[in-house]
Amino acid sequence: MKYQLDQDRELSAQIAGEIRAAIISGKLIVNERLPAESELCERFNVSRSTVREALKRLAAQNLIRTTRGATGGAFVNRLSYQDAYSQQITTSTLLLSMNEISFETACEARFALERACIPLAAERRQPDHLAAMRAEIHRQGQPGLSDEVFCASDVSFHRALVDAADNPVISYQLAGAVEAMQPLMNMITYSERDRTRIISLHTEITDALNARNAEVTDTALNALAAYTLELARHATQRHQEKSAAPK
Amino acid sequence: MKYQLDQDRELSAQIAGEIRAAIISGKLIVNERLPAESELCERFNVSRSTVREALKRLAAQNLIRTTRGATGGAFVNRLSYQDAYSQQITTSTLLLSMNEISFETACEARFALERACIPLAAERRQPDHLAAMRAEIHRQGQPGLSDEVFCASDVSFHRALVDAADNPVISYQLAGAVEAMQPLMNMITYSERDRTRIISLHTEITDALNARNAEVTDTALNALAAYTLELARHATQRHQEKSAAPK
DNA sequence: AGACATTTAATTGTCAGACATTTACTTTAA
DNA sequence: TTAAAGTAAATGTCTGACAATTAAATGTCT
Incomplete structure (x- = not known):
């Protein structure tokens, strides 16, 4: 021994x-x-x-x-934000994918936490934050965009929103919540009408932030949360019908 | 080669x-x-x-x-919440301690994110959440408590508050924000008067949650955030005076 | 003296093979 | 039938060697 x-x-x-x-x-x-x-x-x-x-x-x-x-x-090693971000995202993604987290739960978490940024973002948003958000909105409107790219752009939009709060600790903490949603959102199919609605809400959010109006931003974000949930519910239904059909 | x-x-x-x-x-x-x-x-x-x-x-x-x-x-391995929690806390703690994050920034992040839980917590809090919070309040009132134990109890109180939102993803995401604050809070000295005030606010929060009153809870939490910042500012001043004194 | 090339030493990265330990399974004997 | 002993497969650890990398020391030439 x-x-x-x-x-x-x-x-x-x-x-x-x-x-x-x-x-x-x-x-x-x-x-x-x-x-x-x-x-x-x-x-x-x-x-x-x-x-x-x-x-x-x-x-x-x-x-x-x-x-x-x-x-x-x-x-x-000095733990850089970069490193912390990617660790955070990896862990969050795995946690969600491995533990049968419902879309509702993850979505609720994401929007609840994102709402926490709005008062700060309304106060501190800089032109480049707004520009980043508008750039993503523009991309989302381009024709022939795959669902996956649309989702990625959606994530970028929300990341810009979070960054507008100008608090690195918040950005770090929310990186996981925002990014880990992407695989889940990727399971949704976005019709032309869905995209139009989402883009319109994104625009509302950006405009409200531009006007430094926290309340309107909050309302729009809530509407976006509700609409996302609705889309997910339909996608789940379709999925269930599909799997239930060939009996 | x-x-x-x-x-x-x-x-x-x-x-x-x-x-x-x-x-x-x-x-x-x-x-x-x-x-x-x-x-x-x-x-x-x-x-x-x-x-x-x-x-x-x-x-x-x-x-x-x-x-x-x-x-x-x-x-x-299935990434368990347990594992994800501790990873999250380790990373957050290191990030804060190694990157000269100001107390203000970390505190702002923590309370902003915690506020996001309140609407959900007000709706879903269960008796055991309230009981856990009251137990910590009771502990905080005991005489002869070291600052460190007081802080630890404070963290436990806030963790219970977050858990009351009954969303595991939120609990996970906020674990880092809540726990990583402890080392920073430990640098504060809490006078008898400070503790009384904090305990009173904790009680307010718990009572409001018990009444399912999100607004009052939010107000109390904001007051707590403001008070915590104030304490930290005084501690910093004292610290600066001390280091500036022997010139 | 200064600039450039060479050597040296320290340190991590990789390889190879051995033995120790643990564990499930198989075989054997009471 | 059951308990003990043996077996095989896998990870955990040890040892010693060599490869690769890098900074510093040394040497050499101008």
Whole structure:
């Protein structure tokens, strides 16, 4: 019996946990260099493979970065918004796709949280936010657009809306809620009439934001939420009819 | 030159990326077993260490779990709310602590998002939500409570408030916003008077929720947000005076 | 002295093969 | 029939080697 000293968990997980705790608690500062792998081997009394597996776990969470060479090594990583965003989106998407979340639940969450941005967005929106939103509206109106591209544009529109609140923490927190909806929305088929209605509501929202009118924005967003839910219900019905038909 | 075939990225990162993509796209289903490490070695034409480092990366993101033994292996993991929660909280906490986010920004985000829950919470709150909130209020009133425990109880109160909206996606999205505030709030010193005021507002919120009165709840929460900001400003001032004093 | 080329040392990345451990299944014996 | 022993497959860990990368030290020439 050479190993299995501490607990049930694997050694690499334990070591990763210890280093992770040190980073979170601040014992290891951003950009600080971790000991070399060989030193970690001695310190934890394990082989290099084990240390490396531990480090790879941390790298997967963007907690450290590694570089080769003479002055290389593992360094505590400053978690960038970019990294946090993509982690957030990946996790949210998986959570939704793997846990039989109903469209209603996800949709409700998204619009509820988005509504929270409106007072701030009405106050702080800048010309470039409005321009981004109008650009997406214009794209959504182009003929021959596939449902998928339409959805992607819809997501971009909402992202611009959230960004207009000019609070990076809000943008980060909502990235998951907004982006993770895309796969779900992709299951809807948008008729010409549906798109016209959505575009009209998008325009209403943008105009209201332009006028810094939070109330009207809120009303329009609520209408959009209701309409989205309605579309989804119809899509579900059609889907159910389809699967129920060939009995 | 034995390796370095594809890109700049390390092999283990590439392999992890390929498998990750397969999971996200649905090519690999929940609970499906991945090929054994030895098979992955052949498939990707790399050594077992490399394959293992790739798998550890995925395990760190809770995308797979591994078990030993005859029927063991790596399995696609269903991302549980539990896992998603803790990932979310870890990421949010680090993002806030590593990027010089002002207390104002984080606080604004938290209360804005929390406000989004109120209409739903007023409609759906159950007795156990209210009970949880009142339990925390009671704890907050106990004498001799350390600031840290007071903060932790505050977080629990707000978590209960969010959970009252009865939407798991909202609870998940807000976990980060609520919990990541704790380290920031911990830097505040709460006088007896501060606590009394906070407890009074908590009670107001709970009573309003009990009466299913969204408007009053919203008003009280706004007052709490304003008061929290005020406390933080004073704490910052004191802090600045302290650092400015010994010149 | 300064600019450029070469060597060296440190460090991570990968490979190869071995043994340890765990677990389900099969076989055997009471 | 049941319990014990054995077997096979899989992951977890160890060891030692080599490859690749990079910065710094060293050497060489002008």
